[in-house]
Amino acid sequence: MEKLFSKLDLVDYATSFKTFLAREKPLYMEGDSNLHFKFIGELLAKERLSPLPELPSLDTPLAHLGKLGVLRIYEIFSFVKMVKYMAYLKEALVDKALGEWISKILIPPEIMEICRYFDEKGELKPSVDEQFLHIAQNLKAVKEEMNSTLRRIISTEKVALYLADRQIHYVNNQEALLMRGGFNHVLKGNVIGRSSSGFFYVVPESLSKLVGKESELIDKKEELIYKYSKIISAVFSKSVKFLSFVNKEFDRFDSYYARVAYARFKDLEFVLPSRNQSIKLTNFAHPALSAPKPISIDFSKQVLMITGVNAGGKTMLLKSILSAAILSKYLLPMKIDAEKSSIGSFKELFAILDDPQNVKNDISTFAGRMNEFSKLFGKKGALIGVDEIELGTDADEAASLFKVMIEKLIDKEMKVVITTHHKRLASLLATHPEVELLAAIYDVKSERPTYGFLKGTIGKSYAFETALRYGIPSTLIAEARELYGEDKEKLNELIQKNIDLELEMRKTAQTLDEKLQEVEKLKESLKNEKEKVGLDFDVAYTKMSKEFSEAIGEAKKAIKSQDPKEAHRLLNKANALKKETKEITPIQVKEPLHVGDKIKYGNSKGEIKSIKKEEAIIECEGISLRVPLHKLKRSGNAHVKMPKKGASITKEMPSGSVILDLHGLRGEEAVERLDKFLSDALMNGFDEVLVYHGIGTGKLAYAVRTFLSTYPALVSYGDAPINQGGYGATLIKL
Numbered sequence: 261m262e263k264l265f266s267k268l269d270l271v272d273y274a275t276s277f278k279t280f281l282a283r284e285k286p287l288y289m290e291g292d293s294n295l296h297f298k299f300i301g302e303l304l305a306k307e308r309l310s311p312l313p314e315l316p317s318l319d320t321p322l323a324h325l326g327k328l329g330v331l332r333i334y335e336i337f338s339f340v341k342m343v344k345y346m347a348y349l350k351e352a353l354v355d356k357a358l359g360e361w362i363s364k365i366l367i368p369p370e371i372m373e374i375c376r377y378f379d380e381k382g383e384l385k386p387s388v389d390e391q392f393l394h395i396a397q398n399l400k401a402v403k404e405e406m407n408s409t410l411r412r413i414i415s416t417e418k419v420a421l422y423l424a425d426r427q428i429h430y431v432n433n434q435e436a437l438l439m440r441g442g443f444n445h446v447l448k449g450n451v452i453g454r455s456s457s458g459f460f461y462v463v464p465e466s467l468s469k470l471v472g473k474e475s476e477l478i479d480k481k482e483e484l485i486y487k488y489s490k491i492i493s494a495v496f497s498k499s500v501k502f503l504s505f506v507n508k509e510f511d512r513f514d515s516y517y518a519r520v521a522y523a524r525f526k527d528l529e530f531v532l533p534s535r536n537q538s539i540k541l542t543n544f545a546h547p548a549l550s551a552p553k554p555i556s557i558d559f560s561k562q563v564l565m566i567t568g569v570n571a572g573g574k575t576m577l578l579k580s581i582l583s584a585a586i587l588s589k590y591l592l593p594m595k596i597d598a599e600k601s602s603i604g605s606f607k608e609l610f611a612i613l614d615d616p617q618n619v620k621n622d623i624s625t626f627a628g629r630m631n632e633f634s635k636l637f638g639k640k641g642a643l644i645g646v647d648e649i650e651l652g653t654d655a656d657e658a659a660s661l662f663k664v665m666i667e668k669l670i671d672k673e674m675k676v677v678i679t680t681h682h683k684r685l686a687s688l689l690a691t692h693p694e695v696e697l698l699a700a701i702y703d704v705k706s707e708r709p710t711y712g713f714l715k716g717t718i719g720k721s722y723a724f725e726t727a728l729r730y731g732i733p734s735t736l737i738a739e740a741r742e743l744y745g746e747d748k749e750k751l752n753e754l755i756q757k758n759i760d761l762e763l764e765m766r767k768t769a770q771t772l773d774e775k776l777q778e779v780e781k782l783k784e785s786l787k788n789e790k791e792k793v794g795l796d797f798d799v800a801y802t803k804m805s806k807e808f809s810e811a812i813g814e815a816k817k818a819i820k821s822q823d824p825k826e827a828h829r830l831l832n833k834a835n836a837l838k839k840e841t842k843e844i845t846p847i848q849v850k851e852p853l854h855v856g857d858k859i860k861y862g863n864s865k866g867e868i869k870s871i872k873k874e875e876a877i878i879e880c881e882g883i884s885l886r887v888p889l890h891k892l893k894r895s896g897n898a899h900v901k902m903p904k905k906g907a908s909i910t911k912e913m914p915s916g917s918v919i920l921d922l923h924g925l926r927g928e929e930a931v932e933r934l935d936k937f938l939s940d941a942l943m944n945g946f947d948e949v950l951v952y953h954g955i956g957t958g959k960l961a962y963a964v965r966t967f968l969s970t971y972p973a974l975v976s977y978g979d980a981p982i983n984q985g986g987y988g989a990t991l992i993k994l
């Protein structure tokens with residue numbers, strides 16, 4: 261893995277990522293990639309958690325516990341930090357799949373009790389044993405007395421003459437003074453070291469007793485710590501399986517947390533490997549490049565052959581494809597548009613990029629390449645990258661050989677990325693259905709590569725132009741062109757013309773796409789405007805209907821009034837309201853609907869079968885429905901019908917009728933017809949109407965009366981007289 265990362269220029273990326281891990285571990289995560297990806301996604305969506313504590317590898321301490329060994333106190337504290345963090349996660353992660361996973365980690369009470377023995381610095385708390393408190397107090401007192409003694413010596417006039425400075429130095433776990441040579445005339449003490457300037461670190465003899473006392477206290481503390489180390493190690497030995505399990509789960513969570521933290525820090529995304537072998541990269545940037553040009557490529561076939569200009573980005577494109585594949589395989593974040601990208605899953609990845617020849621292995625370039633290729637024929641379903649495939653041998657012979665070898669790799673379901681300057685090899689494979697050609701583009705005007713790529717063509721190498729750009733004299737270039745031959749130069753010119761035509765076609769297609777997008781936007785704008793006008797019409801019509809009803813009401817009051825003057829006044833008011841109603845006409849309404857039009861009714865789509873006045877019979881998903889016209893919206897192109905000059909759009913009022921026949925209708929249809937019928941009756945000023953529904957099973961009558969029981973404008977209803985239908989009809993008063 262390290263060798264592959266080195267070949268793909270991913271070493272710096274891996275080194276940077278590892279700084280986010282709590283402890284060293286392999287980058288690849290074993291197990292279900294889909295589950296790992298799910299946990300990473302949940303962590304990304306969650307608020308930031310406390311970082312994991314840095315820990316050493318605990319494999320050796322676990323092995324000692326398995327043999328009933330005694331751990332050192334710092335090893336015990338490493339287990340304590342690990343268990344305490346997992347306990348923290350049990351409280352912080354309580355929902356979704358992560359919470360379910362962490363909740364299964366049951367920490368034994370005796371282990372949690374041991375965790376309470378330690379403070380944040382890894383020291384056993386005084387509350388564990390009173391002797392710890394007693395020793396700590398005595399050590400503090402001894403330290404204070406030693407400092408006081410040293411300060412007193414420093415302030416002595418004779419000693420001050422030999423002091424290199426007036427500081428108390430801590431050397432070899434002892435407090436000492438830094439003194440010049442000849443100090444023994446004024447101070448008795450032991451030399452414990454020398455400074456780089458030649459001065460002496462001296463421990464005064466007067467401190468000897470205090471130093472001895474300090475040593476005794478430290479020894480007692482160490483004895484007490486060892487005692488508790490034995491006790492704790494015995495408890496840990498009984499729970500060694502649990503500790504091994506937690507150690508593994510800690511590493512697993514560390515892998516998730518490091519990936520999420522690194523992705524947030526670098527603004528990167530994750531791509532889960534797909535089950536197929538297709539590779540589609542959108543705006544991918546190789547981690548090794550500081551300001552890369554994003555790569556977008558659809559590598560759906562089995563072989564991608566990249567040709568074209570020298571130093572035009574062919575090798576970096578190859579490395580980018582393989583890098584994206586390995587980062588996805590290891591679920592490592594990358595700079596990419598994840599939603600528009602997909603990366604296949606590959607068991608193995610091979611990068612044949614370097615010249616294998618060196619003085620140690622005694623092998624030629626071509627022989628080394630053949631050795632690497634020979635290992636591939638025993639593999640299946642791998643991703644292979646080969647840079648400069650023609651390296652090390654005759655071009656014409658190699659073209660035939662590599663054609664056969666690549667076709668064999670295709671048969672073995674290999675995915676191969678190749679860079680080459682072999683025009684013959686490219687032409688031999690160009691017609692193969694599983695080979696995709698890609699050419700690095702060269703800008704003739706600026707005489708520089710664009711680091712872009714053109715699909716479906718063979719690229720020119722531009723060796724002469726590249727040599728000239730890097731300082732080869734133009735006279736030599738001209739001489740080389742003459743030797744190269746006129747026929748080959750014409751072939752290069754044809755290749756260049758093909759590339760130019762392809763680029764021009766792409767530019768034209770892009771312009772047409774932009775214009776098409778503008779047309780679509782205009783179309784959407786007109787559609788929205790049309791819907792807005794329709795809504796304005798509905799509002800105006802509702803207002804008109806209300807005022808018409810008021811006019812009818814005033815007219816009825818006038819008819820019922822016995823006072824002629826009052827009657828005339830009310831009639832005049834009704835006429836005024838009627839006149840006002842007629843003046844309300846919408847500026848614009850929806851285009852009229854016709855039989856055969858495709859329409860939308862609610863969330864259902866259908867077709868108009870017939871139209872009668874303000875109602876239409878439509879067919880939706882095989883069901884015929886009778887619905888009001890104003891509730892339908894067009895779904896498709898309208899019939900074009902130019903209105904006559906001076907024509908106006910009006911809304912016809914409902915016709916008057918006091919009888920409704922519902923025989924043969926279903927409950928829902930009957931209720932909808934009844935609702936409209938009653939509304940029309942109210943608008944026409946009818947006080948009493950008759951509805952025929954028949955006796956039958958009684959379902960239709962039940963539906964009618966259930967609806968009437970909640971109708972707001974109802975006065976009463978009941979069975980009709982015998983001569984008007986009896987039980988088979990309902991008389992309704994409004």
